Amino acid sequence: MSELPGDLRYTNEHEWLRQEEDGTVTIGITDHAQSALGDLVYVELPEVGQEVESGGEMAVVESVKAASDVYGPISGEVVAVNEALADDPEKINADAYGDGWIVRMKPSGDDSETMDPDAYQVFLDELEE
Amino acid sequence: MPFIPHTDDEVEAMLGAIGAKKIDDLFDEIPRELLIKDLDGVPDALSEQEVTRMMRTRAARDRGARCFIGAGAYEHHIPAVVWDITTRGEFYSAYTPYQAEASQGTLQTIYEFQTMVTSLTGLDVSNASLYDGASALAEAALMAVRANRKSKSRRILLAAGVNQLYQKVATAIAGSQGLTFERLPLDVETGGSNLDALNDQDEPPVAVVIQQPSFLGVYEQVDAITDWAHANGALVIAIVNPTSLAVLKAPGKWGEAGADIACGEGQPLGVPLSSGGPYFGIMTCKEKIVRQMPGRIVGRTTDLDGNPGFTLTLQAREQHIRRSKATSNICTNQGLMVTAATIYMSLLGYEGLSRVAHTSQQQTEKLLGLLTAIDGVERVFSAPHFHEAVVRLDRPVGPVLESLAAQDILGGFDLSKAYPELGNALLICATETKIDDDLEAYAAALRDTMSATA
Numbered sequence: 001m002s003e004l005p006g007d008l009r010y011t012n013e014h015e016w017l018r019q020e021e022d023g024t025v026t027i028g029i030t031d032h033a034q035s036a037l038g039d040l041v042y043v044e045l046p047e048v049g050q051e052v053e054s055g056g057e058m059a060v061v062e063s064v065k066a067a068s069d070v071y072g073p074i075s076g077e078v079v080a081v082n083e084a085l086a087d088d089p090e091k092i093n094a095d096a097y098g099d100g101w102i103v104r105m106k107p108s109g110d111d112s113e114t115m116d117p118d119a120y121q122v123f124l125d126e127l128e129e
Numbered sequence: 130m131p132f133i134p135h136t137d138d139e140v141e142a143m144l145g146a147i148g149a150k151k152i153d154d155l156f157d158e159i160p161r162e163l164l165i166k167d168l169d170g171v172p173d174a175l176s177e178q179e180v181t182r183m184m185r186t187r188a189a190r191d192r193g194a195r196c197f198i199g200a201g202a203y204e205h206h207i208p209a210v211v212w213d214i215t216t217r218g219e220f221y222s223a224y225t226p227y228q229a230e231a232s233q234g235t236l237q238t239i240y241e242f243q244t245m246v247t248s249l250t251g252l253d254v255s256n257a258s259l260y261d262g263a264s265a266l267a268e269a270a271l272m273a274v275r276a277n278r279k280s281k282s283r284r285i286l287l288a289a290g291v292n293q294l295y296q297k298v299a300t301a302i303a304g305s306q307g308l309t310f311e312r313l314p315l316d317v318e319t320g321g322s323n324l325d326a327l328n329d330q331d332e333p334p335v336a337v338v339i340q341q342p343s344f345l346g347v348y349e350q351v352d353a354i355t356d357w358a359h360a361n362g363a364l365v366i367a368i369v370n371p372t373s374l375a376v377l378k379a380p381g382k383w384g385e386a387g388a389d390i391a392c393g394e395g396q397p398l399g400v401p402l403s404s405g406g407p408y409f410g411i412m413t414c415k416e417k418i419v420r421q422m423p424g425r426i427v428g429r430t431t432d433l434d435g436n437p438g439f440t441l442t443l444q445a446r447e448q449h450i451r452r453s454k455a456t457s458n459i460c461t462n463q464g465l466m467v468t469a470a471t472i473y474m475s476l477l478g479y480e481g482l483s484r485v486a487h488t489s490q491q492q493t494e495k496l497l498g499l500l501t502a503i504d505g506v507e508r509v510f511s512a513p514h515f516h517e518a519v520v521r522l523d524r525p526v527g528p529v530l531e532s533l534a535a536q537d538i539l540g541g542f543d544l545s546k547a548y549p550e551l552g553n554a555l556l557i558c559a560t561e562t563k564i565d566d567d568l569e570a571y572a573a574a575l576r577d578t579m580s581a582t583a
Binding site: 041044065 | 278279420445446450451454
């Protein structure tokens with residue numbers, strides 16, 4: 001199991017969030033999520049400008065064996081999407097917390113229920129049991 | 130032995146568990162007035178021998194009439210070998226088998242079919258077929274909405290020559306998901322769509338559908354309509370007759386960017402006219418929207434030993450994986466019809482298919498000449514046509530068709546209900562199955578009919 005970056009927040013839907021200096025939030029799926037899905041073959045990205053609600057569908061990640069929704073961990077407006085995933089979805093497998101980011105959002109309110117790395121690690125450990 | 134998997138006791142126990150008294154209670158939600166109590170007009174059961182005798186007697190009444198009706202289903206010569214091979218035990222299943230990869234031959238056949246259909250339509254990917262042309266349009270419309278996320282519209286704009294039955298079916302299937310279908314007005318001079326109406330669109334549609342050749346047989350201005358659609362942020366859906374694609378520009382080449390989706394009725398490719406079916410739908414699209422394509426897709430791959438093999442692919446879009454979020458509830462294909470079509474296309478090749486197309490077009494042109502030489506019969510449209518054309522009579526079409534039928538000639542499709550603005554209009558069709566004798570017989574019968582009842 002790989003190390004969880006300490007500067008990120010996590011959700012029980014296995015997404016990570018990074019607060020950027022300009023007020024936006026970068027979002028991706030965790031290393032645990034990518035490893036459970038297996039080799040990704042396709043990522044369906046939202047449109048820039050689209051409003052996403054917390055808990056609503058934001059993107060779809062598809063592997064050879066499954067397609068899973070990625071739910072918005074916070075409400076807000078999509079200000080950027082990782083276009084590189086269109087041609088190279090395996091970036092998520094290779095670097096889930098870096099090159100494999102999925103969207104950047106401008107939050108519309110503080111409605112996120114997220115965990116710090118330690119809490120997420122406990123959550124993962126409980127899943128293992 | 131009855132083929133019923135549950136005993137009375139088991140049924141009783143299950144009803145008890147859910148608190149229902151009898152099986153009929155499970156259907157309570159169906160309004161009473163819709164329930165049929167007696168099957169009026171259904172006769173008593175007959176033995177096999179009696180049924181065979183009855184069917185033979187009725188079949189003899191058909192007397193082999195000469196058919197000049199097209200209107201969406203077309204009589205073509207089908208080489209005997211097509212159905213001889215199709216009905217061999219190895220192929221004779223309408224279903225993609227479960228554990229599909231265990232049936233490499235079936236998958237290879239579908240893969241070859243997909244290759245041929247993408248080649249005909251000039252697009253990148255084909256699915257393994259749909260139920261028929263009309264439901265293929267419904268699926269194409271739903272697919273266009275999924276693929277064109279930039280558009281907020283749910284309005285699908287149809288060219289004037291889209292088969293009206295297709296519109297009805299598409300509305301029945303896709304209407305409940307909020308899609309609406311509107312039609313461009315018909316240019317009664319040319320027979321194509323009136324393109325001036327494109328300037329009157331308040332809000333661009335999500336997709337534009339062009340049937341080429343149109344239901345009325347003529348060629349639409351596909352390049353202009355395609356470019357208009359793309360310039361206005363709409364996707365383009367082509368409805369095609371596969372036979373015509375041997376001689377016409379492929380949808381993938383329409384306008385600057387090509388149609389995005391092509392669909393249509395596959396019946397002309399080796400499937401006989403048979404009281405409306407079974408037929409099969411075709412669908413192809415550009416690669417960039419393949420994940421929105423409904424239905425099965427067979428892909429080519431290599432096995433562990435490096436040998437080529439075939440496999441169902443992109444299944445993550447389908448119901449057994451994505452459940453209610455699947456791209457479509459289509460989870461099968463018309464395997465047997467596709468097998469026949471694949472054999473038909475491989476026997477004819479491009480050259481054979483284009484000969485069928487050319488000969489059909491020529492015979493229709495000839496028939497049009499013979500019929501319009503008769504007093505009271507005139508050509509209606511100025512635009513060039515494929516293997517169907519519209520003539521107008523100086524009297525109602527129905528009785529004329531009845532008179533022709535009495536002479537064993539099925540004279541065409543009466544357009545007066547579907548296109549009242551055209552008057553007493555009749556859609557005629559001659560394929561390569563109609564030799565000059567047939568055309569002359571039709572003309573002679575029509576001449577007699579028109580002079581006898583004038």
